[in-house]
Amino acid sequence: MTSSVDLLANPYAGLLLTIGAYAVGQVLYDKTRWAFLQPVLTASVIVIVILSVFDLSYRKYYDQNAVLNYILPLTAVVLALPLYRNRSILKKHGAAIFAGIIAGTVTTMGTVAAAGIFIGTDFHTIISLIPKSATNPIAFEVSRIIGGIPPVTVALVVITGVIGGVAGPEMMKLMGIRNEIARGIAMGSISHAVGTARSLQESELQGSMSSLAMALAGMLTAILAPLIVMLL
Amino acid sequence: MAVKQFSIILAVTFVSWAVSEIVPLPVPYNVVGFMLLFFALLSGIIKEQQVDKVCDFILRYMALFFVVPIAGVIEYGDLLKDQFTEIFVPLGVSILLGFFAAGKVTQFIIHRGNRKETGHGI
Numbered sequence: 001m002t003s004s005v006d007l008l009a010n011p012y013a014g015l016l017l018t019i020g021a022y023a024v025g026q027v028l029y030d031k032t033r034w035a036f037l038q039p040v041l042t043a044s045v046i047v048i049v050i051l052s053v054f055d056l057s058y059r060k061y062y063d064q065n066a067v068l069n070y071i072l073p074l075t076a077v078v079l080a081l082p083l084y085r086n087r088s089i090l091k092k093h094g095a096a097i098f099a100g101i102i103a104g105t106v107t108t109m110g111t112v113a114a115a116g117i118f119i120g121t122d123f124h125t126i127i128s129l130i131p132k133s134a135t136n137p138i139a140f141e142v143s144r145i146i147g148g149i150p151p152v153t154v155a156l157v158v159i160t161g162v163i164g165g166v167a168g169p170e171m172m173k174l175m176g177i178r179n180e181i182a183r184g185i186a187m188g189s190i191s192h193a194v195g196t197a198r199s200l201q202e203s204e205l206q207g208s209m210s211s212l213a214m215a216l217a218g219m220l221t222a223i224l225a226p227l228i229v230m231l232l
Numbered sequence: 233m234a235v236k237q238f239s240i241i242l243a244v245t246f247v248s249w250a251v252s253e254i255v256p257l258p259v260p261y262n263v264v265g266f267m268l269l270f271f272a273l274l275s276g277i278i279k280e281q282q283v284d285k286v287c288d289f290i291l292r293y294m295a296l297f298f299v300v301p302i303a304g305v306i307e308y309g310d311l312l313k314d315q316f317t318e319i320f321v322p323l324g325v326s327i328l329l330g331f332f333a334a335g336k337v338t339q340f341i342i343h344r345g346n347r348k349e350t351g352h353g354i
Contacts, residue, residue, distance in 0.1 A: 022296050040295040044302040051306060058306055065300045071290060072297045076262040077245055078287040080269035087274065096341035104334025112326035121318040129322060133330060136301070137260035155308040156323065158301060163327055171328065177335035179342055186335035190327055194302075197295040207291075213334070215263050222258030 008056050014064025021046035038166050079211035086208040089181060097185055101213050104189035105220045108133050109228055128152045130228060132160045134221035135192040135214055142222050146229045164191025165198040184209025189217040237286040240278060244269045
């Protein structure tokens, strides 16, 4: 398909694609209200399909979205505001919140390694899977330190975020986890920023709990991942 | 107003970067920034009204910023296809159990606390 027109020849095309795809996702979600049809998922699928069909370079697409990528790290910083607004919850339920984050992080890291060993997953892939619930900047560093393959970890972190962000609330409904604080803590502990973005749509309380969990689970992952690898 | 608010966020982020350059922490500087902004708000160094407009704007469109990195999975399509079961079985199991552990433990302790407080089960 090298002879076809390069749609990314215009420097604004990449950003237009992202926002356009997100708008389509938002309209689809508003029309159907189907929980699995999250705008972020629809938009990502549209982008992947268009890049593949027109044989466009992901690197070029990435560079053309510099404006969004510039703001991305700040999304973690601004999450301090909803947490501040819900500070009384943190004060009142601090013990439950911290225990939940520790339980979730230890469980998810332990079971990913155990299940991987059980079905015979490649060792390097298992190592790359261990930090998958941490937010990407943390997971990338942890993967490098414990001997994983950092770019593979980045992809796995994204997939974990999407699975939890899209299916998490439904899974928790089936598990009987109805408390808003508990739901937010689980979303942030397991599905980091993507889960937090979804939680924010559910409620500000859930979003703020998720952002707190994301920050603490990330730290916990950095501290515990080398220990888990030592046990393997 | 928006420029002033955005500058405060940038300043917090810059200070966080400086802190993490000096003190070796196991987290990236934007997570340090999250904690720094939280403590600045708690202590009153930064007032809610000084950052709320910009924060709420970014929070409202937060999911949009993840489209580009998620689409990056495209670069690992072959690896994910080749090791599909070996990757997605442990991934699925650990996500499910992780949600269960985090959610149940948090909920259990909150409910136990509520019972103590009110003297009867809710």
